[in-house]
Amino acid sequence: MNLSDSLPSILVVDDEVHSQAAMRRTLDEDFTVFTASDADEARALLERQAVSVILCDQRMPGLTGVAFLKEVRERWPDTVRIVISGYTDTEDIIAGINDAGIYQYILKPWVPDHLLQTVRTAAEAQTLQRSMNQLDLELRTSTPVLRQRVAHKLAQARSVFDFERIERGSNSPLNAVCSMAERVARYDLSVLVLGESGSGKELIARAIHYASPRGGGPFVVENCAAIPDTLLESELFGHKRGSFTGAYEDRPGLFQRANGGTVFLDEIGETSPAFQVRVLRVLQEGEVRPVGAARPVPVNVRVIAATHRDLEQRVHEGLFRKDLYYRLAGVSITVPPLRERAGDIAPIARRLVRDVGAELGRPGATLNDEALACLMGYPWPGNIRELRNEIARAVALSDGDEIQAQTFSLRVLHGQAGLAASGQAADQALSLPSSGTLSERLDAIETMVLRETLLRHRWNKTHAARELGLSRVGLRGKMVRFGLEG
Numbered sequence: 001m002n003l004s005d006s007l008p009s010i011l012v013v014d015d016e017v018h019s020q021a022a023m024r025r026t027l028d029e030d031f032t033v034f035t036a037s038d039a040d041e042a043r044a045l046l047e048r049q050a051v052s053v054i055l056c057d058q059r060m061p062g063l064t065g066v067a068f069l070k071e072v073r074e075r076w077p078d079t080v081r082i083v084i085s086g087y088t089d090t091e092d093i094i095a096g097i098n099d100a101g102i103y104q105y106i107l108k109p110w111v112p113d114h115l116l117q118t119v120r121t122a123a124e125a126q127t128l129q130r131s132m133n134q135l136d137l138e139l140r141t142s143t144p145v146l147r148q149r150v151a152h153k154l155a156q157a158r159s160v161f162d163f164e165r166i167e168r169g170s171n172s173p174l175n176a177v178c179s180m181a182e183r184v185a186r187y188d189l190s191v192l193v194l195g196e197s198g199s200g201k202e203l204i205a206r207a208i209h210y211a212s213p214r215g216g217g218p219f220v221v222e223n224c225a226a227i228p229d230t231l232l233e234s235e236l237f238g239h240k241r242g243s244f245t246g247a248y249e250d251r252p253g254l255f256q257r258a259n260g261g262t263v264f265l266d267e268i269g270e271t272s273p274a275f276q277v278r279v280l281r282v283l284q285e286g287e288v289r290p291v292g293a294a295r296p297v298p299v300n301v302r303v304i305a306a307t308h309r310d311l312e313q314r315v316h317e318g319l320f321r322k323d324l325y326y327r328l329a330g331v332s333i334t335v336p337p338l339r340e341r342a343g344d345i346a347p348i349a350r351r352l353v354r355d356v357g358a359e360l361g362r363p364g365a366t367l368n369d370e371a372l373a374c375l376m377g378y379p380w381p382g383n384i385r386e387l388r389n390e391i392a393r394a395v396a397l398s399d400g401d402e403i404q405a406q407t408f409s410l411r412v413l414h415g416q417a418g419l420a421a422s423g424q425a426a427d428q429a430l431s432l433p434s435s436g437t438l439s440e441r442l443d444a445i446e447t448m449v450l451r452e453t454l455l456r457h458r459w460n461k462t463h464a465a466r467e468l469g470l471s472r473v474g475l476r477g478k479m480v481r482f483g484l485e486g
Ligand SMILES: Nc1ncnc2c1ncn2[C@@H]1O[C@H](COP(=O)(O)OP(=O)(O)OP(=O)(O)O)[C@@H](O)[C@H]1O
Pocket: 165, 166, 167, 168, 195, 196, 197, 198, 199, 200, 201, 202, 203, 204, 266, 306, 308, 348, 351, 384, 385, 388
């Protein structure tokens, strides 16, 4: 048997002969490489030759890469599809990602080791997918006992950080956020998660990781704001023993620890120029050089970054590198603050009472109606983290299992973030929603007005409806629609 017969096969589609040759050189050792100059040639080849991976340039004469890959998806759904493009094409590609089922896109100019790593991971993901399909088949055909055991193991592994575990109301704006996140989880794109502090950015990032083909690999969290510039190289890239005073043993850096998985770069908006340039280099080159090491080590990580800042604004102000921003923001996801999704407060609060109650040795703790109404009347400038702290305090202070409103702090009891001596928090409570479509923002404003009015009338629907010029039934309908009924 010819050795190349056992290698996975890849089809490179590019109209530029020198790019074709460069890719062939890069991939030759690991793959059986076929080449084509345009969609017609590629189609003809696919009709006679099965391939595992297709690497396609976005700009070709005739069909674009994405348009061709869409056709490939329909006719040869088993192939892994990767597209190569320049920055200016990213909008088109993101728009076509779902239609064409693109596994990954690679930005030009590409770096050989990074390209090779990406294609290797893609081929492995395909093998994994095939074994999952096989497992599925076995599940359907094996004995009931075995079937049960395998199903149980699979479910256990996935359930802990499942999107389903992110609590939300039935009409929550988080539904759209989660379904977008779940969709992008499958593709090896970088993701930028935006949202206020404590709003659940890390929770979303974890759910993306565990729903992705990298879900079996590590998820490593780094609080970027906490690394001083003097420790940057060692933190990010690791060091060899003896490379500086105090380096008593080899230590892998962040990117090596996350190899094969996902790195979560929290507070990316707070980073220094030195940090930004180093992370950019890793993303471009797909390798790191530990301090004191003779040669670089390849790393294969997916990056999910998060910030409470307006990162685009920081790019305009020259505080954040534009090239890094584009690398990180393959897809941007915005988690709305809790005050813009009042319908989430009840389900999240109930969940937190169960969790915190169990942690504090009060597994039977529950919220009574008045306590729940009180939580729903507060704007939560510190979002779910603040809600969690408030609930922990209330569980600890309650006499019995039933949590009463009196155990809440004064600011929550009075529904005013301003009582926390935070002028900014009070302003936020009254500010207009800053994200979403017009109708989503109008919904958020309507929710705020309804909640504020209900609170002033101590949840007396007749009085609130009168003030708002609604019938009692009309008000009730809106409360159901916006999840304000507890
Ligand atoms: N929808 C939710 N359901 C249940 N718990 C949630 C939800 N959203 C957030 N939490 C919990 O709230 C806390 C804060 O969430 P998380 O750490 O994800 O926020 P964050 O936006 O990453 O915060 P920061 O920007 O400060 O790092 C965590 O304990 C998280 O588990």
